[in-house]
Amino acid sequence: MANSFSxxxxxxxxxSVLSLQGYLDAHTAPQFEKIIQEEFDGGRYxxxxxxxxxxxxxxxxxxxxxxxxxxxxxxxxxxxxCNVSETVYQVFEILGFPALFDILPDQESAIRRFxxxxxxxx
Amino acid sequence: xxxxERTFQLHVPSSTENLAMIRDFVGSIADRxxxxxxxKVKLELAVDEACANVIEHAYGSDGxxxxxxxxxxxxxxxxxxxxxxxxxxxxxxxKEPNVEELMKNRKSGGLGLHFIRTVMDEVQYxxxxxxxxxxxxxxxxxxxxxxxxx
Numbered sequence: 001m002a003n004s005f006s007x008x009x010x011x012x013x014x015x016s017v018l019s020l021q022g023y024l025d026a027h028t029a030p031q032f033e034k035i036i037q038e039e040f041d042g043g044r045y046x047x048x049x050x051x052x053x054x055x056x057x058x059x060x061x062x063x064x065x066x067x068x069x070x071x072x073x074x075x076x077x078x079x080x081x082c083n084v085s086e087t088v089y090q091v092f093e094i095l096g097f098p099a100l101f102d103i104l105p106d107q108e109s110a111i112r113r114f115x116x117x118x119x120x121x122x
Numbered sequence: 123x124x125x126x127e128r129t130f131q132l133h134v135p136s137s138t139e140n141l142a143m144i145r146d147f148v149g150s151i152a153d154r155x156x157x158x159x160x161x162k163v164k165l166e167l168a169v170d171e172a173c174a175n176v177i178e179h180a181y182g183s184d185g186x187x188x189x190x191x192x193x194x195x196x197x198x199x200x201x202x203x204x205x206x207x208x209x210x211x212x213x214x215x216x217k218e219p220n221v222e223e224l225m226k227n228r229k230s231g232g233l234g235l236h237f238i239r240t241v242m243d244e245v246q247y248x249x250x251x252x253x254x255x256x257x258x259x260x261x262x263x264x265x266x267x268x269x270x271x272x
Contacts, residue, residue, distance in 0.1 A: 004142060025145075026174035027138035056145070056163070058170050059237050063230025070225055087163040094240050095221050095233065 004028060007035050012111055015046045021053035024061030033064045036079075040068060045077020046118070048110045052083035057091050065101065078102065078119045082110040127196045128154075136177045136206070137185035144173050144191055148202070151193045155200050155263055164241035165200060165261050171234035172204045172257050180208030180255060199243075199262045210251035 005028035008019035016039050024032060039047055049065075069079055082104040084092065092098060102120050104110040132147045134140040145166040152162035173189050181187045187208060194201040216235050224230055239245055244260040 023142065025138070025141050025170060026178065027141055056166070058141075058167060058174065059230075059233035060174065063233060066221070066225045066230045067228045070228060087159060090160055090163065091167060091237075094237055100221065100225070 005031055007032060009035070012048070012107075014044075015048055015111060015114055016044045017048045017050055017107065019050040019053060023056040024054060024064075025056065025058045026060040029060035029064055032061065033067075036064060036068050040072065040075075045072050045075040046114055047072065047077065047079045048107060048114075049079060049081050050083050050107055050110075051081060051085070051088060054085070054088055057088050059095075062091070062095055062097065065097075069101070073119050076119050078114070078117075080104060080110040080113050082107050127194055130193045130195070132191045134189055134191075135185055136181045136187040136189050136208075138174060138177055138183075140189075141170050141173060141177075144189075145170050147191060148193065151195060151200060155195055157200075157261075157263070161261070161264065165202075168238045168242050168259060168261070169202055169204065171237045172259070175234045176204065176206040176208065176255075179211065180206045182209070197263075199260050202257075202259045202261070204257045204259075206255050207253065208255065210249035210255045212249070213247045 005022040005024060008021065010017045010019070018035060020032070022028070036047070065079060072079060080102045083106055084103060092103065097103065102113050102117065104113055130151060132144065134143060148166050148169045149162055152165050157165065169191060173191065176189050177183060187206070190205040192203040192205070213235065216232060219232050219236050238259065242259040243262045246258045248256040
């Protein structure tokens, strides 16, 4: 089961775009965690997670967002999420993610959102 | 009317890399049961969360043990049983997570059971520590509209 999960990285100005491919479960979440940690350690606090290629997420995947968001927002950054499929969105809803995170329909809107609301308030 | 009960079983080593195989197994049961994509992902999620908990907590990430997933499909519901022989726990001691509180504390643990309770219709534990732990869950099948008599 090669390439069950991968993350593509790109930049849009000072925004890091992480494009997820495959599934995010208890097995693959540590890979995602490592990549977010690298962004954080590199001082890149404006992050878009593009979920267009994400086929599945479990609580382990959501946990990665949860464990970083406070520190990223404390550094005046944010994680904006975009291109979420209906089935993945359904899982986000179980934990009330739509109220806690900016979830946008596409990457362009996510970039614009950073200019409107750099850091989502609690 | 097909009321025959069908039973399927999967035994896998207790490693998180097998979670994808477990989801495929459960997904194929959901397809046989005629579940919608939304209901299917909920069933996969509940079983994934339960098995991840077994692997990480009951077996302490020891990949040499075994997880058994049994699915019984009848006309009314999908019944799932997940069996392990690891450390048991008292499910009544697991509180409902406060997501905002967890975020503030940079924590994310304890969400699995919340997911299971949210997406399944019935959840029951039988824990005999060190011998056998059994989680039984039921997902009822949504009734399809009966065909009109015209």
